[in-house]
Amino acid sequence: MRRLIIAAKGRSRVPYLWVTIVAAFVSLISLVPLGFIAWISVQTGWETASKLIFRGRVGELLINTALLELCTLPITIALSVALAWLTERTDLPGARLWSMLAVAPLAVPAFVHSYAWISLVPGLHGLTGGVLVSVLAYFPFLYLPVAAQLRRLDPAIEDAAASLGLNAWQVFFRAVLPQLRLAICGGSLLVGLHLLAEYGLYVMIRFDTFSTAIVDQFQSAFNGPAANMLAGVLVSCCLLLLVIEAVARGGERYARVGSGAARPADRRRLGRMLIPALALNVLTAALAIGVPFVTLTRWLYIGGSEIWRIDLVGGAFAQTVVLAIAGGVLATIAAAPMAWLSVRAPGRLQRVLEACHYYVGSLPGVVVALALVTITVRLVLPLYQTFATLFLAYIMLFLPRAMVGLRTSIAQAPVELERAAMALGRTPFQAVRQTTMRLAAPGIAASTALVALGITNELTATLMLSPTGVETLATKFWSLTSEIDYVAAAPYAVMMVLLSLPLTFLLYVQSRRATGQ
Amino acid sequence: MTFLTLDAISKSYGPTVALDAIGMSIASGGRTAIVGPSGSGKTTLLRIIAGFETPDSGSLVLDGKTLAGKGVLVPAHRRGIGIVSQDGALFPHLTVADNIGFGLPKNAPGRSQRIAELMEMVELDGVMATRRPHQLSGGQQQRVALARALALKPRLMLLDEPFSALDTGLRDTLRRAVARVLRAAGTTAILVTHDQAEALSFADQVAVLRQGRLVQFGSPRALYGKPKDRETATFLGEAILLDASIASGRAQCALGSLVVEAGIKAGKATVMLRPEQIRLKTALAGTKIEGPFGRVDDVEFGGGNCMVLVRIDRSDRAMPDFLSIKCVGADIPEPGDLVGISVHGTVHVLPE
Numbered sequence: 048m049r050r051l052i053i054a055a056k057g058r059s060r061v062p063y064l065w066v067t068i069v070a071a072f073v074s075l076i077s078l079v080p081l082g083f084i085a086w087i088s089v090q091t092g093w094e095t096a097s098k099l100i101f102r103g104r105v106g107e108l109l110i111n112t113a114l115l116e117l118c119t120l121p122i123t124i125a126l127s128v129a130l131a132w133l134t135e136r137t138d139l140p141g142a143r144l145w146s147m148l149a150v151a152p153l154a155v156p157a158f159v160h161s162y163a164w165i166s167l168v169p170g171l172h173g174l175t176g177g178v179l180v181s182v183l184a185y186f187p188f189l190y191l192p193v194a195a196q197l198r199r200l201d202p203a204i205e206d207a208a209a210s211l212g213l214n215a216w217q218v219f220f221r222a223v224l225p226q227l228r229l230a231i232c233g234g235s236l237l238v239g240l241h242l243l244a245e246y247g248l249y250v251m252i253r254f255d256t257f258s259t260a261i262v263d264q265f266q267s268a269f270n271g272p273a274a275n276m277l278a279g280v281l282v283s284c285c286l287l288l289l290v291i292e293a294v295a296r297g298g299e300r301y302a303r304v305g306s307g308a309a310r311p312a313d314r315r316r317l318g319r320m321l322i323p324a325l326a327l328n329v330l331t332a333a334l335a336i337g338v339p340f341v342t343l344t345r346w347l348y349i350g351g352s353e354i355w356r357i358d359l360v361g362g363a364f365a366q367t368v369v370l371a372i373a374g375g376v377l378a379t380i381a382a383a384p385m386a387w388l389s390v391r392a393p394g395r396l397q398r399v400l401e402a403c404h405y406y407v408g409s410l411p412g413v414v415v416a417l418a419l420v421t422i423t424v425r426l427v428l429p430l431y432q433t434f435a436t437l438f439l440a441y442i443m444l445f446l447p448r449a450m451v452g453l454r455t456s457i458a459q460a461p462v463e464l465e466r467a468a469m470a471l472g473r474t475p476f477q478a479v480r481q482t483t484m485r486l487a488a489p490g491i492a493a494s495t496a497l498v499a500l501g502i503t504n505e506l507t508a509t510l511m512l513s514p515t516g517v518e519t520l521a522t523k524f525w526s527l528t529s530e531i532d533y534v535a536a537a538p539y540a541v542m543m544v545l546l547s548l549p550l551t552f553l554l555y556v557q558s559r560r561a562t563g564q
Numbered sequence: 565m566t567f568l569t570l571d572a573i574s575k576s577y578g579p580t581v582a583l584d585a586i587g588m589s590i591a592s593g594g595r596t597a598i599v600g601p602s603g604s605g606k607t608t609l610l611r612i613i614a615g616f617e618t619p620d621s622g623s624l625v626l627d628g629k630t631l632a633g634k635g636v637l638v639p640a641h642r643r644g645i646g647i648v649s650q651d652g653a654l655f656p657h658l659t660v661a662d663n664i665g666f667g668l669p670k671n672a673p674g675r676s677q678r679i680a681e682l683m684e685m686v687e688l689d690g691v692m693a694t695r696r697p698h699q700l701s702g703g704q705q706q707r708v709a710l711a712r713a714l715a716l717k718p719r720l721m722l723l724d725e726p727f728s729a730l731d732t733g734l735r736d737t738l739r740r741a742v743a744r745v746l747r748a749a750g751t752t753a754i755l756v757t758h759d760q761a762e763a764l765s766f767a768d769q770v771a772v773l774r775q776g777r778l779v780q781f782g783s784p785r786a787l788y789g790k791p792k793d794r795e796t797a798t799f800l801g802e803a804i805l806l807d808a809s810i811a812s813g814r815a816q817c818a819l820g821s822l823v824v825e826a827g828i829k830a831g832k833a834t835v836m837l838r839p840e841q842i843r844l845k846t847a848l849a850g851t852k853i854e855g856p857f858g859r860v861d862d863v864e865f866g867g868g869n870c871m872v873l874v875r876i877d878r879s880d881r882a883m884p885d886f887l888s889i890k891c892v893g894a895d896i897p898e899p900g901d902l903v904g905i906s907v908h909g910t911v912h913v914l915p916e
Contacts, residue, residue, distance in 0.1 A: 203653035204655060204656075206616050210643075
């Protein structure tokens with residue numbers, strides 16, 4: 048009997064070991080950009096490095112970045128919380144429609160937002176323009192978690208606060224807002240990282256950030272130490288944001304205490320506030336959805352049928368779809384071992400490996416691309432500007448997206464099924480493949496789709512890494528707008544939006560379903 | 565002295581009538597329980613008193629001041645009514661001390677002293693002050709919720725099924741503790757519950773609600789002994805309901821001729837006995853039994869309390885009657901035993 052148990056244990060240990068090795072390998076790869084920054088700093092030497100870092104240009108970029116974050120984040124938070132409150136907890140007419148419109152800007156890539164604004168207001172530039180377009184392009188990242196959290200809140204807590212003598216405003220600020228802290232922190236981090244990583248938006252709006260400066264350097268002097276050092280500072284900014292978010296989030300628990308299901312919340316009557324509330328929703332939708340829609344329609348109308356050249360637009364479309372799907376599948380495969388491990392065998396080692404999988408996604412595309420360019424050029428030149436390198440970059444950039452969907456769906460597949468399959472004579476790998484992975488199929492599909500959406504709208508890494516001749520919708524759009532051919536660029540923008548729409552809708556539906564609505 | 569008056573309070577959600585002209589008056593310092601099955605409207609009534617819902621019609625007067633009705637509606641935060649809900653509804657982002665002090669002004673003198681007092685009052689250890697709600701047990705959470713509501717010295721305390729999420733043993737302890745604290749503070753309290761035993765033991769006035777109507781209102785003793793109808797009788801405890809014909813102060817039924825309350829009209833009626841009114845006596849073989857008797861059909865052993873199923877054959881009917889009778893003590897009859905049945909006290913005749 049004892050021997051049997053040991054034998055059974057030994058058998059089930061095998062996949063854990065192998066899967067851990069594979070996950071560790073993926074983690075090692077994901078550490079490459081950080082390793083590259085460290086390696087290049089050491090190689091450059093302190094003297095050169097400090098000369099490159101402590102100079103006026105870097106100071107300017109730092110101030111720009113800080114100003115961008117400090118202006119954009121508070122506005123985005125205020126706007127998202129206000130919209131989420133109005134659509135979720137008041138009797139705002141058409142609340143469903145407004146909440147859909149608050150998610151819809153996600154379907155428009157950030158650089159298409161700025162393209163639309165530049166077309167409408169050619170003089171828009173600098174910090175003001177950057178903040179305006181950033182808020183409009185990124186506020187859904189905050190709206191989604193805040194609205195979901197608002198739906199989950201137990202209204203009994205608000206009742207308790209009211210019975211303790213607080214008026215409606217006090218209830219909101221003292222009982223509701225503190226409970227939104229996790230959602231606000233998480234969403235703000237996402238927006239903050241996007242502000243650091245975004246390239247296209249700020250080039251078009253003529254606002255210099257680290258990302259634009261690095262690409263400039265790269266284009267003029269290839270991968271010189273100047274670009275690499277800027278990348279080092281940019282990575283430090285990202286890490287700083289991660290730390291700030293971890294501190295702000297704190298170790299508190301915000302889940303509902305107590306058992307049973309919460310009563311669905313009542314919607315507050317807006318009364319006299321109805322007109323301002325509607326105005327805020329209409330204005331946001333007009334600026335974030337209306338402006339891209341109007342300008343794109345206008346360019347399409349001006350361009351007529353001539354701009355729809357099937358050889359160009361169709362070619363870019365086909366290449367984008369192939370790249371996106373292949374990248375999505377590869378990233379999902381790369382994430383699968385870690386996702387499975389983190390559900391089936393959580394432990395200290397697994398947590399470290401998992402952190403590696405997640406951190407790499409918070410790095411800007413420009414840093415990952417720069418690291419891969421430098422490494423391929425210096426160490427394995429044949430791989431430079433090949434699909435292999437491009438896909439490697441995609442895997443790194445979108446590893447967290449692939450993890451999220453995989454993890455939750457694997458967690459929903461009971462481990463007992465794997466055991467039952469093994470008891471019925473399947474090998475461990477067969478068992479996992481035939482039970483858990485089969486049950487997790489919807490999550491796998493969702494992960495692949497999320498990564499594919501990311502690749503469709505990815506610009507920076509694709510620009511820097513793609514093999515000659517490869518032109519995606521994003522890069523083609525970019526080269527056309529760089530030549531100020533806004534009319535010819537319009538079809539590419541429209542194709543990107545159309546490709547993103549179904550997924551954006553899926554995201555919206557999922558966020559509602561997660562809270563049972 | 566009437567402290568809280570509810571007058572013809574009605575509330576509908578679309579076609580569903582949640583409350584239908586509820587009226588009752590509650591004395592100052594008293595403890596009232598509103599009891600009823602789920603969906604009877606008891607929580608809606610409590611939420612109307614608290615100010616979280618608006619009644620469609622009717623009025624609500626607390627201590628001479630109209631809170632709702634007659635064109636007046638005082639919002640919840642100006643009513644000075646404390647509430648403890650089913651699972652406490654503690655603020656998850658605040659410590660125990662901050663939860664209790666939530667309603668007190670931030671820099672009121674003696675704030676922390678008051679918090680300590682309140683914690684002592686609800687028998688919470690001082691070391692709990694810095695804990696978070698999720699680190700407490702269910703019973704402790706409810707004590708915090710009670711202290712938080714007591715902090716503002718409310719004139720009226722509403723308890724919305726505050727014990728229902730707890731284990732049986734803890735539930736009784738906490739119920740006694742809450743009753744003690746409220747009595748000490750002199751606070752009028754209203755408890756909403758679906759647990760009749762809890763209602764009967766906690767309150768000095770019980771209101772029975774069913775399908776939005778107030779069925780009966782009175783002292784626990786009166787309600788238990790003299791329910792108005794079948795549903796109330798069985799809802800408040802185990803009841804034996806028998807068809808009887810009443811004549812000259814006695815009821816003729818399966819258990820023979822029983823004494824009824826005074827002033828009952830003659831005729832057909834339903835009488836109600838509580839199981840504790842019935843005693844079984846095992847008859848020794850060969851002796852003659854006086855009065856009604858039956859044969860033990862089955863015994864369900866339950867430790868201290870056993871259920872004995874007694875079969876009573878009657879000459880005037882083809883089908884025998886079966887009675888489930890609770891027996892306490894050591895001499896539990898065996899199946900097959902012949903038992904004499906005696907009834908203590910008067911039986912209650914249900915009004916038609």
